[in-house]
Amino acid sequence: MRDVRRDFPILSRTVHGKPLVYLDNAATSQKPTAVIDALDRYYRETNANVHRGLHTLSEAATAAYEDARRKVARFVHAARPEEIVFVRNTTEGLNLVAHGWARKFLKAGDVVLLTEMEHHSNIVPWHILRDQIGITLRFLRVNDDGTLDLSDLDAALEGVKLVSFMHASNVLGTINPVRQIADAAHAVGAKVLVDGAQGVLQMPVDVGALGCDWYAFSGHKLCAPTGIGALWGRYELLEAMDPFLGGGDMIESVRLEGSTWAEPPARFEAGTPAISEAIGLGAAVDYLCSIGMAEIQAEDATLTAYALEKLPQVPGLRLLGSAPQRGPVFAFTLAGIHPHDLSALLDEDGIAIRAGHHCAQPLGRRFGVPASARASLAFYNVPEEIDALVTALMGAREMFANVRS
Amino acid sequence: MSVRDMYREVILAHAQDPLHSGKLPDATDCVHRENTSCGDAIDLCAIVKDGVLVDLRYESAGCAISTASASMMTDALIGMTKADAAAMLASFRAFLIEHSELDPKLEELDALEGVRQFPARIKCALLAWQALEEILKKT
Ligand SMILES: Cc1ncc(COP(=O)(O)O)c(C=O)c1O
Numbered sequence: 001m002r003d004v005r006r007d008f009p010i011l012s013r014t015v016h017g018k019p020l021v022y023l024d025n026a027a028t029s030q031k032p033t034a035v036i037d038a039l040d041r042y043y044r045e046t047n048a049n050v051h052r053g054l055h056t057l058s059e060a061a062t063a064a065y066e067d068a069r070r071k072v073a074r075f076v077h078a079a080r081p082e083e084i085v086f087v088r089n090t091t092e093g094l095n096l097v098a099h100g101w102a103r104k105f106l107k108a109g110d111v112v113l114l115t116e117m118e119h120h121s122n123i124v125p126w127h128i129l130r131d132q133i134g135i136t137l138r139f140l141r142v143n144d145d146g147t148l149d150l151s152d153l154d155a156a157l158e159g160v161k162l163v164s165f166m167h168a169s170n171v172l173g174t175i176n177p178v179r180q181i182a183d184a185a186h187a188v189g190a191k192v193l194v195d196g197a198q199g200v201l202q203m204p205v206d207v208g209a210l211g212c213d214w215y216a217f218s219g220h221k222l223c224a225p226t227g228i229g230a231l232w233g234r235y236e237l238l239e240a241m242d243p244f245l246g247g248g249d250m251i252e253s254v255r256l257e258g259s260t261w262a263e264p265p266a267r268f269e270a271g272t273p274a275i276s277e278a279i280g281l282g283a284a285v286d287y288l289c290s291i292g293m294a295e296i297q298a299e300d301a302t303l304t305a306y307a308l309e310k311l312p313q314v315p316g317l318r319l320l321g322s323a324p325q326r327g328p329v330f331a332f333t334l335a336g337i338h339p340h341d342l343s344a345l346l347d348e349d350g351i352a353i354r355a356g357h358h359c360a361q362p363l364g365r366r367f368g369v370p371a372s373a374r375a376s377l378a379f380y381n382v383p384e385e386i387d388a389l390v391t392a393l394m395g396a397r398e399m400f401a402n403v404r405s
Numbered sequence: 406m407s408v409r410d411m412y413r414e415v416i417l418a419h420a421q422d423p424l425h426s427g428k429l430p431d432a433t434d435c436v437h438r439e440n441t442s443c444g445d446a447i448d449l450c451a452i453v454k455d456g457v458l459v460d461l462r463y464e465s466a467g468c469a470i471s472t473a474s475a476s477m478m479t480d481a482l483i484g485m486t487k488a489d490a491a492a493m494l495a496s497f498r499a500f501l502i503e504h505s506e507l508d509p510k511l512e513e514l515d516a517l518e519g520v521r522q523f524p525a526r527i528k529c530a531l532l533a534w535q536a537l538e539e540i541l542k543k544t
Binding site: 016336337338339340341344345347348355356357361364370371399400 | 407408409411412417420421442443444445446466467468469470472523526529
């Protein structure tokens with residue numbers, strides 16, 4: 001892969017006098033100049049509201065916004081651009097399916113199948129819906145190695161109307177077998193929603209090949225700005241869904257007695273959207289395509305192999321998850337040091353990692369660790385940064401161990 | 406001041422071997438507190454008799470700062486009246502937030518001075534004390 005580090009201005013800054021080692025990519029990715037410039041250019045040259053004006057700027061803004069939709073559609077191999085609904089983030093995409101589809105088509109007693117490894121954003125919307133309409137929730141268990149327990153998938157799918165699960169884990173690194181689960185789900189007539197938050201930056205995504213019905217992801221984890229994400233859905237399903245928010249842009253016509261809704265995706269994009277952010281997402285997708293998602297996937301594999309060789313060399317380090325199919329996300333505990341203390345100490349060395357429950361408390365309980373540290377890499381990280389992490393972990397260990405004597 | 410300086414020896418020692426931790430079978434009051442943002446949790450139990458904190462015990466899962474704070478807090482407060490404990494709570498809070506002098510009875514907790522520099526960690530140092538506050542409000 002070509003040298004991409006200089007594409008990311010932030011990577012050349014220092015933290016506490018040390019070069020920044022950014023290992024918190026699962027929380028959010030950094031942004032390349034191409035994206036930062038796209039935002040800057042939009043506000044300097046094009047800013048106007050979309051779908052509303054007949055003047056030059058509004059037409060240009062609308063064209064750029066819709067162009068971004070086409071780019072995102074191509075990026076995930078959607079059948080048509082209208083299958084891309086712009087939302088704020090993964091969380092909103094998942095909630096949109098819960099409100100717009102599940103609330104309309106599910107009834108009391110219908111089963112929604114989730115997994116024990118889900119992010120809170122794919123658990124809480126279903127808790128809410130269960131409390132409102134009485135659906136039943138069921139969870140696929142996680143094996144000790146961090147893979148999903150699919151040994152009795154057919155039994156787990158009994159009575160299931162919707163399966164919703166993550167493409168890649170933000171804690172264990174596990175990449176789930178989407179196609180296998182989707183095929184089994186469809187065989188019993190269930191629909192399949194995939195949380196792609198961690199999947200999109202790790203590998204080429206082809207929603208058709210994955211075989212799911214909806215795929216939700218966040219732009220900010222994909223080198224794009226915050227405040228923009230996308231829900232891809234098969235067009236017939238989007239057409240059947242009710243809107244989530246009412247307002248401008250989502251209607252066909254409004255009379256005092258009632259209104260009729262616009263076709264998707266407009267139906268789900270009420271109000272002035274995140275225009276510059278969507279354009280930024282389009283620029284991010286262009287940037288990633290210029291490198292190639294297959295290249296990025298190969299780079300991730302190299303970094304993953306290196307980390308899996310180095311991290312276990314730190315005495316007392318326990319990695320959570322050892323799935324054979326995995327991305328560069330490593331949650332771990334270090335004997336004798338709480339993850340928060342570890343993260344605070346590493347920050348002194350310019351190293352950014354996450355500590356806590358990573359918005360997956362049920363998974364933490366499953367592994368008996370209420371909190372863990374997490375180093376998550378992206379294609380712009382380099383092996384030397386893993387070395388820096390290992391050295392810093394050794395240092396932290398020493399500092400905490402010295403007290404005992 | 407650097408993060409390293411925040412982790413004084415005393416703090417690390419308490420964190421590794423916390424005093425008064427464990428269950429309190431005859432407890433008259435127990436409360437559970439969590440820092441939702443980080444997942445740190447404490448169960449603090451007390452035996453209160455005639456307005457006196459006869460004993461305090463806790464079970465906690467948290468960072469060195471929150472564990473050390475619980476350890477030093479219980480060590481300082483066991484045997485005090487509830488009124489005195491309330492005064493200590495006020496003193497410790499003011500020490501962390503307003504940088505005022507710590508009551509001499511809380512001498513050892515002075516080791517947490519460095520936490521003031523890191524606003525995100527003040528809630529760690531306060532977790533056990535917030536649990537105490539609930540206990541004091543009860544009975
Ligand atoms: C697997 C997974 N799902 C969902 C989310 C939620 O993403 P967002 O906060 O952008 O909505 C995240 C990230 O925090 C995640 O890692």
